[in-house]
Amino acid sequence: MPLNGARARRDQIVHLATTTGLASVEELSRTFGVTASTIRRDLAQLTADGRLARTYGGAMALVAHPEASLRQRTGEAFEAKRAIACWAASAIRTGETVLLDAGSTVGALAHELRTAEGLTVATTGLTALQELADVETVQVECLGGTLRPLSQSFLGPLAEAALERMTFDRVFLGADGVTAEHGICEADLRQTRLKELMARRAEAVYVLAHSAKIGRRPFHTWVRLPPGWTLVTDAGADPHEIRALRAQGVEVTVVEEA
Incomplete structure:
Protein backbone atom coordinates (compact mmCIF):
# COMPACT_ATOMS: atom_id res chain seq x y z
CA MET A 1 0.00 0.00 0.00
CA HIS A 65 0.70 0.90 26.56
CA PRO A 66 1.10 3.05 29.68
CA GLU A 67 4.05 0.83 30.53
CA ALA A 68 5.70 -1.72 28.27
CA SER A 69 6.14 -5.18 29.74
CA LEU A 70 9.60 -6.60 30.34
CA ARG A 71 8.98 -9.06 27.50
CA GLN A 72 8.31 -6.15 25.11
CA ARG A 73 11.42 -4.29 26.25
CA THR A 74 13.82 -7.23 26.02
CA GLY A 75 14.50 -6.83 22.28
CA GLU A 76 14.56 -3.03 22.34
CA ALA A 77 17.96 -1.42 21.60
CA PHE A 78 19.62 -4.82 21.95
CA GLU A 79 23.16 -3.85 20.90
CA ALA A 80 23.14 -0.69 23.02
CA LYS A 81 22.03 -2.63 26.08
CA ARG A 82 24.71 -5.22 25.54
CA ALA A 83 27.40 -2.55 25.30
CA ILE A 84 26.12 -0.86 28.47
CA ALA A 85 26.04 -4.21 30.26
CA CYS A 86 29.61 -5.06 29.21
CA TRP A 87 30.87 -1.74 30.56
CA ALA A 88 29.00 -2.22 33.84
CA ALA A 89 30.37 -5.74 34.26
CA SER A 90 33.92 -4.43 33.78
CA ALA A 91 33.39 -2.00 36.68
CA ILE A 92 32.70 -4.82 39.15
CA ARG A 93 35.63 -6.30 41.07
CA THR A 94 36.12 -9.82 42.37
CA GLY A 95 34.88 -10.19 45.93
CA GLU A 96 32.33 -7.37 45.73
CA THR A 97 28.72 -7.51 46.79
CA VAL A 98 26.47 -5.89 44.20
CA LEU A 99 22.75 -5.18 43.94
CA LEU A 100 20.89 -5.55 40.66
CA ASP A 101 17.57 -3.93 39.89
CA ALA A 102 14.95 -5.48 37.62
CA GLY A 103 14.72 -4.52 33.94
CA SER A 104 16.09 -5.62 30.59
CA THR A 105 19.37 -3.66 30.65
CA VAL A 106 20.23 -4.78 34.16
CA GLY A 107 19.20 -8.27 33.08
CA ALA A 108 21.79 -7.99 30.31
CA LEU A 109 24.35 -7.15 33.00
CA ALA A 110 23.37 -10.29 34.92
CA HIS A 111 24.04 -12.29 31.76
CA GLU A 112 27.54 -10.78 31.53
CA LEU A 113 28.19 -11.84 35.13
CA ARG A 114 27.67 -15.52 34.36
CA THR A 115 31.45 -15.87 33.94
CA ALA A 116 32.29 -13.90 37.11
CA GLU A 117 33.92 -15.44 40.16
CA GLY A 118 33.77 -14.57 43.83
CA LEU A 119 30.77 -12.24 43.66
CA THR A 120 27.70 -11.89 45.80
CA VAL A 121 24.75 -10.62 43.77
CA ALA A 122 21.48 -9.56 45.36
CA THR A 123 18.56 -8.70 43.12
CA THR A 124 14.93 -7.65 42.94
CA GLY A 125 14.49 -8.96 39.39
CA LEU A 126 13.43 -12.35 38.03
CA THR A 127 15.64 -11.92 34.94
CA ALA A 128 18.81 -11.64 37.03
CA LEU A 129 17.75 -14.62 39.12
CA GLN A 130 17.21 -16.74 36.03
CA GLU A 131 20.53 -15.69 34.50
CA LEU A 132 22.57 -16.50 37.61
CA ALA A 133 20.63 -19.39 39.15
CA ASP A 134 23.05 -22.05 37.85
CA VAL A 135 26.31 -20.08 38.26
CA GLU A 136 28.22 -21.78 41.08
CA THR A 137 30.87 -19.03 41.36
CA VAL A 138 28.29 -16.34 42.19
CA GLN A 139 26.35 -16.28 45.43
CA VAL A 140 22.83 -15.09 44.68
CA GLU A 141 20.54 -13.40 47.20
CA CYS A 142 16.88 -12.80 46.32
CA LEU A 143 15.38 -9.86 48.23
CA GLY A 144 11.88 -11.29 47.91
CA GLY A 145 8.68 -9.32 48.30
CA THR A 146 5.58 -8.97 46.13
CA LEU A 147 6.00 -9.89 42.48
CA ARG A 148 5.01 -7.15 40.03
CA PRO A 149 4.27 -9.15 36.85
CA LEU A 150 4.62 -6.31 34.32
CA SER A 151 8.22 -5.57 35.33
CA GLN A 152 9.04 -9.08 36.61
CA SER A 153 10.33 -7.50 39.81
CA PHE A 154 9.87 -7.90 43.54
CA LEU A 155 8.92 -4.90 45.66
CA GLY A 156 7.01 -3.91 48.77
CA PRO A 157 7.73 -4.12 52.53
CA LEU A 158 9.42 -7.53 52.46
CA ALA A 159 11.94 -6.37 49.84
CA GLU A 160 12.50 -3.15 51.79
CA ALA A 161 13.07 -5.06 55.03
CA ALA A 162 15.66 -7.29 53.33
CA LEU A 163 17.52 -4.22 52.07
CA GLU A 164 17.90 -2.90 55.62
CA ARG A 165 20.00 -5.96 56.50
CA MET A 166 22.57 -5.56 53.72
CA THR A 167 25.00 -3.05 52.25
CA PHE A 168 26.54 -3.15 48.78
CA ASP A 169 29.65 -2.03 46.95
CA ARG A 170 27.63 -1.09 43.86
CA VAL A 171 24.00 -0.92 42.81
CA PHE A 172 22.83 -0.97 39.19
CA LEU A 173 19.40 0.54 38.56
CA GLY A 174 17.17 0.58 35.52
CA ALA A 175 14.87 3.45 34.56
CA ASP A 176 11.86 4.25 32.38
CA GLY A 177 13.28 7.72 31.71
CA VAL A 178 16.16 9.94 32.79
CA THR A 179 16.24 13.75 32.93
CA ALA A 180 18.64 16.27 34.39
CA GLU A 181 15.81 18.08 36.14
CA HIS A 182 14.15 15.20 37.96
CA GLY A 183 16.48 12.18 37.87
CA ILE A 184 15.05 8.78 36.96
CA CYS A 185 11.42 8.17 36.08
CA GLU A 186 9.37 5.11 37.02
CA ALA A 187 5.83 3.91 36.40
CA ASP A 188 5.01 2.91 39.98
CA LEU A 189 5.44 4.79 43.26
CA ARG A 190 6.43 1.57 45.02
CA GLN A 191 9.29 1.23 42.56
CA THR A 192 10.54 4.74 43.26
CA ARG A 193 10.63 4.09 47.01
CA LEU A 194 12.45 0.79 46.55
CA LYS A 195 15.04 2.26 44.18
CA GLU A 196 15.74 5.09 46.63
CA LEU A 197 16.35 2.53 49.38
CA MET A 198 18.59 0.51 47.05
CA ALA A 199 20.65 3.58 46.23
CA ARG A 200 21.08 4.48 49.90
CA ARG A 201 22.47 1.03 50.72
CA ALA A 202 25.29 1.14 48.14
CA GLU A 203 28.61 2.96 48.01
CA ALA A 204 28.37 3.55 44.25
CA VAL A 205 25.14 4.06 42.29
CA TYR A 206 24.82 3.40 38.55
CA VAL A 207 21.79 3.93 36.32
CA LEU A 208 21.86 1.83 33.14
CA ALA A 209 19.67 3.38 30.43
CA HIS A 210 19.94 3.27 26.65
CA SER A 211 19.79 6.52 24.71
CA ALA A 212 16.06 6.47 23.87
CA LYS A 213 15.32 6.90 27.58
CA ILE A 214 17.51 9.96 28.06
CA GLY A 215 15.40 13.10 28.29
CA ARG A 216 12.17 11.06 28.44
CA ARG A 217 9.53 11.56 31.14
CA PRO A 218 6.81 8.98 30.34
CA PHE A 219 5.39 8.95 33.88
CA HIS A 220 5.02 11.30 36.83
CA THR A 221 6.83 9.39 39.57
CA TRP A 222 10.52 10.02 40.18
CA VAL A 223 13.43 8.53 42.12
CA ARG A 224 15.54 10.88 44.24
CA LEU A 225 19.14 9.70 44.00
CA PRO A 226 22.05 10.74 46.22
CA PRO A 227 24.61 13.11 44.65
CA GLY A 228 27.40 11.60 42.58
CA TRP A 229 25.51 8.84 40.79
CA THR A 230 26.66 7.58 37.40
CA LEU A 231 24.59 7.27 34.23
CA VAL A 232 25.76 4.68 31.71
CA THR A 233 24.22 5.11 28.26
CA ASP A 234 25.08 4.71 24.58
CA ALA A 235 26.32 7.13 21.95
CA GLY A 236 22.84 7.82 20.60
CA ALA A 237 21.94 9.95 23.63
CA ASP A 238 21.04 13.60 23.00
CA PRO A 239 24.22 15.66 23.62
CA HIS A 240 22.13 18.50 25.10
CA GLU A 241 20.65 16.11 27.68
CA ILE A 242 24.10 14.73 28.49
CA ARG A 243 25.49 18.22 29.08
CA ALA A 244 22.53 19.07 31.31
CA LEU A 245 23.02 15.91 33.38
CA ARG A 246 26.73 16.62 33.83
CA ALA A 247 25.90 20.18 34.87
CA GLN A 248 23.79 18.66 37.65
CA GLY A 249 26.80 16.71 38.92
CA VAL A 250 25.90 13.39 37.33
CA GLU A 251 28.85 11.32 36.11
CA VAL A 252 27.94 10.23 32.57
CA THR A 253 29.66 7.36 30.77
CA VAL A 254 28.84 6.96 27.07
CA VAL A 255 29.68 3.57 25.58
CA GLU A 256 30.01 2.61 21.94
CA GLU A 257 28.18 -0.38 20.50
CA ALA A 258 30.49 -3.20 19.48
Whole structure:
Protein backbone atom coordinates (compact mmCIF):
# COMPACT_ATOMS: atom_id res chain seq x y z
CA MET A 1 0.00 0.00 0.00
CA PRO A 2 2.40 2.75 -1.18
CA LEU A 3 1.62 6.19 0.22
CA ASN A 4 2.22 9.60 -1.29
CA GLY A 5 4.79 11.40 0.79
CA ALA A 6 7.06 10.57 3.69
CA ARG A 7 4.89 12.47 6.17
CA ALA A 8 1.80 10.36 5.48
CA ARG A 9 3.84 7.17 5.62
CA ARG A 10 5.38 8.15 8.96
CA ASP A 11 1.96 8.96 10.39
CA GLN A 12 0.81 5.50 9.38
CA ILE A 13 3.93 3.91 10.91
CA VAL A 14 3.10 5.56 14.24
CA HIS A 15 -0.50 4.36 13.93
CA LEU A 16 0.59 0.77 13.27
CA ALA A 17 3.12 0.77 16.10
CA THR A 18 0.48 2.17 18.44
CA THR A 19 -2.11 -0.46 17.56
CA THR A 20 0.24 -3.45 17.43
CA GLY A 21 2.80 -2.43 20.07
CA LEU A 22 5.81 -3.39 17.93
CA ALA A 23 6.72 -2.90 14.27
CA SER A 24 9.67 -4.47 12.47
CA VAL A 25 11.61 -2.94 9.59
CA GLU A 26 10.79 -5.91 7.36
CA GLU A 27 7.05 -5.74 8.05
CA LEU A 28 6.92 -2.00 7.48
CA SER A 29 8.90 -2.30 4.27
CA ARG A 30 6.41 -4.82 2.89
CA THR A 31 3.38 -2.86 4.12
CA PHE A 32 4.38 0.42 2.51
CA GLY A 33 6.15 -0.92 -0.56
CA VAL A 34 9.45 0.88 0.13
CA THR A 35 12.98 -0.28 0.86
CA ALA A 36 14.24 -1.21 4.31
CA SER A 37 16.67 1.73 4.21
CA THR A 38 13.74 4.12 3.64
CA ILE A 39 11.95 2.65 6.66
CA ARG A 40 15.08 2.99 8.78
CA ARG A 41 15.28 6.68 7.85
CA ASP A 42 11.60 7.05 8.76
CA LEU A 43 12.18 5.39 12.13
CA ALA A 44 15.23 7.54 12.83
CA GLN A 45 13.22 10.70 12.15
CA LEU A 46 10.24 9.51 14.23
CA THR A 47 12.56 8.67 17.10
CA ALA A 48 14.21 12.09 16.87
CA ASP A 49 10.74 13.66 16.92
CA GLY A 50 9.85 11.71 20.05
CA ARG A 51 7.01 9.81 18.36
CA LEU A 52 8.53 6.31 18.52
CA ALA A 53 11.18 4.40 20.46
CA ARG A 54 13.66 2.42 18.35
CA THR A 55 13.96 -1.30 19.04
CA TYR A 56 16.29 -4.03 17.87
CA GLY A 57 15.12 -4.41 14.26
CA GLY A 58 12.19 -2.01 14.36
CA ALA A 59 10.28 0.37 16.59
CA MET A 60 7.67 0.50 19.30
CA ALA A 61 5.13 3.17 20.12
CA LEU A 62 5.79 5.38 23.12
CA VAL A 63 2.11 5.33 24.01
CA ALA A 64 1.03 1.85 22.89
CA HIS A 65 0.70 0.90 26.56
CA PRO A 66 1.10 3.05 29.68
CA GLU A 67 4.05 0.83 30.53
CA ALA A 68 5.70 -1.72 28.27
CA SER A 69 6.14 -5.18 29.74
CA LEU A 70 9.60 -6.60 30.34
CA ARG A 71 8.98 -9.06 27.50
CA GLN A 72 8.31 -6.15 25.11
CA ARG A 73 11.42 -4.29 26.25
CA THR A 74 13.82 -7.23 26.02
CA GLY A 75 14.50 -6.83 22.28
CA GLU A 76 14.56 -3.03 22.34
CA ALA A 77 17.96 -1.42 21.60
CA PHE A 78 19.62 -4.82 21.95
CA GLU A 79 23.16 -3.85 20.90
CA ALA A 80 23.14 -0.69 23.02
CA LYS A 81 22.03 -2.63 26.08
CA ARG A 82 24.71 -5.22 25.54
CA ALA A 83 27.40 -2.55 25.30
CA ILE A 84 26.12 -0.86 28.47
CA ALA A 85 26.04 -4.21 30.26
CA CYS A 86 29.61 -5.06 29.21
CA TRP A 87 30.87 -1.74 30.56
CA ALA A 88 29.00 -2.22 33.84
CA ALA A 89 30.37 -5.74 34.26
CA SER A 90 33.92 -4.43 33.78
CA ALA A 91 33.39 -2.00 36.68
CA ILE A 92 32.70 -4.82 39.15
CA ARG A 93 35.63 -6.30 41.07
CA THR A 94 36.12 -9.82 42.37
CA GLY A 95 34.88 -10.19 45.93
CA GLU A 96 32.33 -7.37 45.73
CA THR A 97 28.72 -7.51 46.79
CA VAL A 98 26.47 -5.89 44.20
CA LEU A 99 22.75 -5.18 43.94
CA LEU A 100 20.89 -5.55 40.66
CA ASP A 101 17.57 -3.93 39.89
CA ALA A 102 14.95 -5.48 37.62
CA GLY A 103 14.72 -4.52 33.94
CA SER A 104 16.09 -5.62 30.59
CA THR A 105 19.37 -3.66 30.65
CA VAL A 106 20.23 -4.78 34.16
CA GLY A 107 19.20 -8.27 33.08
CA ALA A 108 21.79 -7.99 30.31
CA LEU A 109 24.35 -7.15 33.00
CA ALA A 110 23.37 -10.29 34.92
CA HIS A 111 24.04 -12.29 31.76
CA GLU A 112 27.54 -10.78 31.53
CA LEU A 113 28.19 -11.84 35.13
CA ARG A 114 27.67 -15.52 34.36
CA THR A 115 31.45 -15.87 33.94
CA ALA A 116 32.29 -13.90 37.11
CA GLU A 117 33.92 -15.44 40.16
CA GLY A 118 33.77 -14.57 43.83
CA LEU A 119 30.77 -12.24 43.66
CA THR A 120 27.70 -11.89 45.80
CA VAL A 121 24.75 -10.62 43.77
CA ALA A 122 21.48 -9.56 45.36
CA THR A 123 18.56 -8.70 43.12
CA THR A 124 14.93 -7.65 42.94
CA GLY A 125 14.49 -8.96 39.39
CA LEU A 126 13.43 -12.35 38.03
CA THR A 127 15.64 -11.92 34.94
CA ALA A 128 18.81 -11.64 37.03
CA LEU A 129 17.75 -14.62 39.12
CA GLN A 130 17.21 -16.74 36.03
CA GLU A 131 20.53 -15.69 34.50
CA LEU A 132 22.57 -16.50 37.61
CA ALA A 133 20.63 -19.39 39.15
CA ASP A 134 23.05 -22.05 37.85
CA VAL A 135 26.31 -20.08 38.26
CA GLU A 136 28.22 -21.78 41.08
CA THR A 137 30.87 -19.03 41.36
CA VAL A 138 28.29 -16.34 42.19
CA GLN A 139 26.35 -16.28 45.43
CA VAL A 140 22.83 -15.09 44.68
CA GLU A 141 20.54 -13.40 47.20
CA CYS A 142 16.88 -12.80 46.32
CA LEU A 143 15.38 -9.86 48.23
CA GLY A 144 11.88 -11.29 47.91
CA GLY A 145 8.68 -9.32 48.30
CA THR A 146 5.58 -8.97 46.13
CA LEU A 147 6.00 -9.89 42.48
CA ARG A 148 5.01 -7.15 40.03
CA PRO A 149 4.27 -9.15 36.85
CA LEU A 150 4.62 -6.31 34.32
CA SER A 151 8.22 -5.57 35.33
CA GLN A 152 9.04 -9.08 36.61
CA SER A 153 10.33 -7.50 39.81
CA PHE A 154 9.87 -7.90 43.54
CA LEU A 155 8.92 -4.90 45.66
CA GLY A 156 7.01 -3.91 48.77
CA PRO A 157 7.73 -4.12 52.53
CA LEU A 158 9.42 -7.53 52.46
CA ALA A 159 11.94 -6.37 49.84
CA GLU A 160 12.50 -3.15 51.79
CA ALA A 161 13.07 -5.06 55.03
CA ALA A 162 15.66 -7.29 53.33
CA LEU A 163 17.52 -4.22 52.07
CA GLU A 164 17.90 -2.90 55.62
CA ARG A 165 20.00 -5.96 56.50
CA MET A 166 22.57 -5.56 53.72
CA THR A 167 25.00 -3.05 52.25
CA PHE A 168 26.54 -3.15 48.78
CA ASP A 169 29.65 -2.03 46.95
CA ARG A 170 27.63 -1.09 43.86
CA VAL A 171 24.00 -0.92 42.81
CA PHE A 172 22.83 -0.97 39.19
CA LEU A 173 19.40 0.54 38.56
CA GLY A 174 17.17 0.58 35.52
CA ALA A 175 14.87 3.45 34.56
CA ASP A 176 11.86 4.25 32.38
CA GLY A 177 13.28 7.72 31.71
CA VAL A 178 16.16 9.94 32.79
CA THR A 179 16.24 13.75 32.93
CA ALA A 180 18.64 16.27 34.39
CA GLU A 181 15.81 18.08 36.14
CA HIS A 182 14.15 15.20 37.96
CA GLY A 183 16.48 12.18 37.87
CA ILE A 184 15.05 8.78 36.96
CA CYS A 185 11.42 8.17 36.08
CA GLU A 186 9.37 5.11 37.02
CA ALA A 187 5.83 3.91 36.40
CA ASP A 188 5.01 2.91 39.98
CA LEU A 189 5.44 4.79 43.26
CA ARG A 190 6.43 1.57 45.02
CA GLN A 191 9.29 1.23 42.56
CA THR A 192 10.54 4.74 43.26
CA ARG A 193 10.63 4.09 47.01
CA LEU A 194 12.45 0.79 46.55
CA LYS A 195 15.04 2.26 44.18
CA GLU A 196 15.74 5.09 46.63
CA LEU A 197 16.35 2.53 49.38
CA MET A 198 18.59 0.51 47.05
CA ALA A 199 20.65 3.58 46.23
CA ARG A 200 21.08 4.48 49.90
CA ARG A 201 22.47 1.03 50.72
CA ALA A 202 25.29 1.14 48.14
CA GLU A 203 28.61 2.96 48.01
CA ALA A 204 28.37 3.55 44.25
CA VAL A 205 25.14 4.06 42.29
CA TYR A 206 24.82 3.40 38.55
CA VAL A 207 21.79 3.93 36.32
CA LEU A 208 21.86 1.83 33.14
CA ALA A 209 19.67 3.38 30.43
CA HIS A 210 19.94 3.27 26.65
CA SER A 211 19.79 6.52 24.71
CA ALA A 212 16.06 6.47 23.87
CA LYS A 213 15.32 6.90 27.58
CA ILE A 214 17.51 9.96 28.06
CA GLY A 215 15.40 13.10 28.29
CA ARG A 216 12.17 11.06 28.44
CA ARG A 217 9.53 11.56 31.14
CA PRO A 218 6.81 8.98 30.34
CA PHE A 219 5.39 8.95 33.88
CA HIS A 220 5.02 11.30 36.83
CA THR A 221 6.83 9.39 39.57
CA TRP A 222 10.52 10.02 40.18
CA VAL A 223 13.43 8.53 42.12
CA ARG A 224 15.54 10.88 44.24
CA LEU A 225 19.14 9.70 44.00
CA PRO A 226 22.05 10.74 46.22
CA PRO A 227 24.61 13.11 44.65
CA GLY A 228 27.40 11.60 42.58
CA TRP A 229 25.51 8.84 40.79
CA THR A 230 26.66 7.58 37.40
CA LEU A 231 24.59 7.27 34.23
CA VAL A 232 25.76 4.68 31.71
CA THR A 233 24.22 5.11 28.26
CA ASP A 234 25.08 4.71 24.58
CA ALA A 235 26.32 7.13 21.95
CA GLY A 236 22.84 7.82 20.60
CA ALA A 237 21.94 9.95 23.63
CA ASP A 238 21.04 13.60 23.00
CA PRO A 239 24.22 15.66 23.62
CA HIS A 240 22.13 18.50 25.10
CA GLU A 241 20.65 16.11 27.68
CA ILE A 242 24.10 14.73 28.49
CA ARG A 243 25.49 18.22 29.08
CA ALA A 244 22.53 19.07 31.31
CA LEU A 245 23.02 15.91 33.38
CA ARG A 246 26.73 16.62 33.83
CA ALA A 247 25.90 20.18 34.87
CA GLN A 248 23.79 18.66 37.65
CA GLY A 249 26.80 16.71 38.92
CA VAL A 250 25.90 13.39 37.33
CA GLU A 251 28.85 11.32 36.11
CA VAL A 252 27.94 10.23 32.57
CA THR A 253 29.66 7.36 30.77
CA VAL A 254 28.84 6.96 27.07
CA VAL A 255 29.68 3.57 25.58
CA GLU A 256 30.01 2.61 21.94
CA GLU A 257 28.18 -0.38 20.50
CA ALA A 258 30.49 -3.20 19.48
